[in-house]
Amino acid sequence: MSRRGATEFAILGLLTVEPMSGYDLRKHFQESLIYFWNESYGQIYPTLKGLARQGLVASIKAEQTGKRDRQVYSLTSKGRERLREWLGLPPQPQPIRNEFLLKIFLGREARDGALGDHVRRLQAEHEKLLAMYLIIGDSVRREHAKSPNLKYWMLCLSHGIRMRRAEIEWCKEALRVVEGSSPNPEPQEGNVRARVRRPVARS
Amino acid sequence: MSRRGATEFAILGLLTVEPMSGYDLRKHFQESLIYFWNESYGQIYPTLKGLARQGLVASIKAEQTGKRDRQVYSLTSKGRERLREWLGLPPQPQPIRNEFLLKIFLGREARDGALGDHVRRLQAEHEKLLAMYLIIGDSVRREHAKSPNLKYWMLCLSHGIRMRRAEIEWCKEALRVVEGSSPNPEPQEGNVRARVRRPVARS
């Protein structure tokens, strides 16, 4: 068993929703899971073959009138069982690498204004995502109102929303700090300290 | 230029603080940057050689009485210039992969109680980290009170603190949802909706 074979479980997992082709899987990753997961074709197609060889998924050659044939895969009961086992294991913490924070950490070496630009760009990005999540939330709630998946999917969205909001608040703080009156001065007037020790939000 | 050669810049960056050996670099990553960056020996040593070959760092064979010789590397002005250029480029968004959220997303397939265990474990983890960051914050503020790096380093910590707090709040929400009275029921009584649409915190 490979130490981080999460790819195969991501695929098995998506196939619990409905039988799909590799192409469909890719779309689902890009359109729905992109906030916390993604897979490329280079991963998906070989992995599907491997899963089929192990009997965890079954492939059906779906012949379509006119169009090229699709290879549609569906989860087998063995596959579902395998997935269930994996879901019971404590999630592995993902390796953390944040290029943005690395640049902040080294901010002292940056040219004047560079950090501010980065922060503003990041904040705009997070605000765009936040707006998107809220809209997606509404449509998911409507379209899957009766789905037993709903509460879990909404939890994922809620996570995204909370993270975006926290990031936006941090961006505001960061802007105050990197564009503060002082170009590279003594520590701010209690600013940083207060920020760090008090509860984060209150809108 | 490689598309994500952030490793070399992480190393150049740490060498702005002071000249270091590969061994020292590793320790710094593990002890200070671990929240947002890490490198293994397998990356550090070869990269250092590469950087030296390009004239971006200079190696000094520090002969020590008794102990084995250390290869200490220091940043050259060319290296500092290269770093500065990189700091000016917009940070690349890191590929997002969150095994935890993947399991939540597929929660419907999980055995009863599994998700709750995961969430509680995660919350405890985040609470431990939060406490740690607060302590580290105090000591950094004291020990580097006059360093021009202080404000940038505190910003990184502040980011960590905000993320930990947001994660903890989300964990509380998640526990309510996954351990709600209903085993796999109709959507909760407005619970999820309210959560998602209101401001996140109020402690």
Next chain:
DNA sequence: AAATGCATGTAACGCGTTACATGATTTT
């Protein structure tokens, strides 16, 4: 005497992305 820490490195492996190859069908 054994274990731990300092210190430097290499080799093998796995995961994942990117780019490439192919080709049909549908839309503009």
Next chain:
DNA sequence: AAAATCATGTAACGCGTTACATGCATTT
């Protein structure tokens, strides 16, 4: 006629971790 979309796949490459190899010095 060209461009976009559907659809499946492979090959090359890069990044990063893990495990291994070595050896001295210090602590237990």
